[in-house]
Amino acid sequence: MTRILAVNWQDLKHPDSGGAEVHLEEILRRLAKKGHEIDLLCCNFPGGKSEEIVEGVNVIRRGSRSFFNWIAPNAIRKLVRQNKYDVVFEDINKIPFYSPLYCKMPLLVIIPHLFSNSIFKEINFLLGTYIYLAEKPYSFIYKRNHTMVISDSTAEEIIAKGIAKEQVHVVECGIDSDSYSFDPTIKKFEQPTILYVGRIKKYKSVETCIESMPKILQRVPEARLVIIGDGDHLPHLRKLTEKLKLSEKVEFLGFVPHEVKIEYLRRAHLSTYPSLKEGWGLTNIEANACGTAVLASRVPGLRDSVDEGKSGLLFEYGNLEDYAEKAIKIISDHEYRSNLEKGALLHAAKFSWDKTAERTEKLMELILTENE
Numbered sequence: 001m002t003r004i005l006a007v008n009w010q011d012l013k014h015p016d017s018g019g020a021e022v023h024l025e026e027i028l029r030r031l032a033k034k035g036h037e038i039d040l041l042c043c044n045f046p047g048g049k050s051e052e053i054v055e056g057v058n059v060i061r062r063g064s065r066s067f068f069n070w071i072a073p074n075a076i077r078k079l080v081r082q083n084k085y086d087v088v089f090e091d092i093n094k095i096p097f098y099s100p101l102y103c104k105m106p107l108l109v110i111i112p113h114l115f116s117n118s119i120f121k122e123i124n125f126l127l128g129t130y131i132y133l134a135e136k137p138y139s140f141i142y143k144r145n146h147t148m149v150i151s152d153s154t155a156e157e158i159i160a161k162g163i164a165k166e167q168v169h170v171v172e173c174g175i176d177s178d179s180y181s182f183d184p185t186i187k188k189f190e191q192p193t194i195l196y197v198g199r200i201k202k203y204k205s206v207e208t209c210i211e212s213m214p215k216i217l218q219r220v221p222e223a224r225l226v227i228i229g230d231g232d233h234l235p236h237l238r239k240l241t242e243k244l245k246l247s248e249k250v251e252f253l254g255f256v257p258h259e260v261k262i263e264y265l266r267r268a269h270l271s272t273y274p275s276l277k278e279g280w281g282l283t284n285i286e287a288n289a290c291g292t293a294v295l296a297s298r299v300p301g302l303r304d305s306v307d308e309g310k311s312g313l314l315f316e317y318g319n320l321e322d323y324a325e326k327a328i329k330i331i332s333d334h335e336y337r338s339n340l341e342k343g344a345l346l347h348a349a350k351f352s353w354d355k356t357a358e359r360t361e362k363l364m365e366l367i368l369t370e371n372e
Helices: 019-033 068-082 116-121 125-135 151-159 207-219 234-243 257-269 282-290 320-332 334-348 354-368
Strands: 003-007 036-043 051-054 059-063 087-091 107-111 147-150 168-170 193-197 224-228 251-252 270-273 294-297 312-315
Touching: 003 019, 003 068, 019 036, 019 087, 019 282, 019 354, 036 068, 107 354, 125 282, 125 312, 125 354, 147 151, 147 207, 147 354, 193 257, 193 282, 193 320, 207 224, 207 234, 207 320, 207 334, 224 257, 234 251, 270 282, 270 320, 282 334, 294 320, 312 320, 312 334, 320 334
Parallel strands: 003 036, 003 087, 036 059, 087 107, 107 147, 147 168, 193 224, 193 270, 224 251, 270 294, 294 312
Antiparallel strands: 051 059
16 A cells, blocks of 8 residues: 655646546546555635545645645645655646655656646736746756656657656546446437537637637538536637627537536537647547547647547647638538547547556556665
């Protein structure tokens, strides 16, 4: 049995949780089932408990999201003094905690993706500069540590920053195949439906879907766009929809129950992911597992999660003409879409959280062996 301290900005119960939290906790919960003892340190949120056990993982919440990177070092040091941990998992999906500077323990660095220049797409220049500069010392401070990433694109980026290739390990995300599954008795919607599922953030570039609709409607007048998710960029998208006079063709469902999301993923003709940058693109695999083809931007992370021409298509980021042409091809050509749907099921079948957890455990054992 290994005692693990995992550190992440948020846990899955946080209102702003996303793919990074899903990734880490799917792994931690499986490691806990194998008998490992795990503490997860993260920020708190209004109504959140300071400590609770969730599926075998002891979740410790300290401070707020805004200041968590400032209080994390002291919280980590205190927990390390109190408990006999064998290894630390540091999940870097925002500003790094730079634990090697003050915590001399075996460390596994987990990186869904780095923001780099893409941070300026999401927030103001001042805060963006702060985050951008905070990432800069990464390669120097973590150069002796093994880093686990979720795509080849992120691995290439990390290596380009100066981390040795042998220190970087690609362990792809899994999927909850019990929830995300194909049901042949469920039919597609009568209207050709393009679906976006995810957080509504500026860098997700959902504008691409909306701004492409006039071009799509010229060829497929009955088409519609359904947007599931919530976030601070939602008011802008609603205004854009009204400005383009698309209110009858673009539906905003907001946050929906899990079973409703699964229904839409199964019944949509196309699931889309137009983001500027991602670590992987879990929604692409989830849609594929439900028997739905995908259309995603050809950017780091997303290009790794799409088997181009087999599970879906890629378009050039921000190119409305390219997006519209490929969306039209998928939603209007039944035979072409049917072949993509078959390929989507085969592609999704390659991934499982059990495999991801097993590979993470082996990497942890390698780190512990090197530190004996």
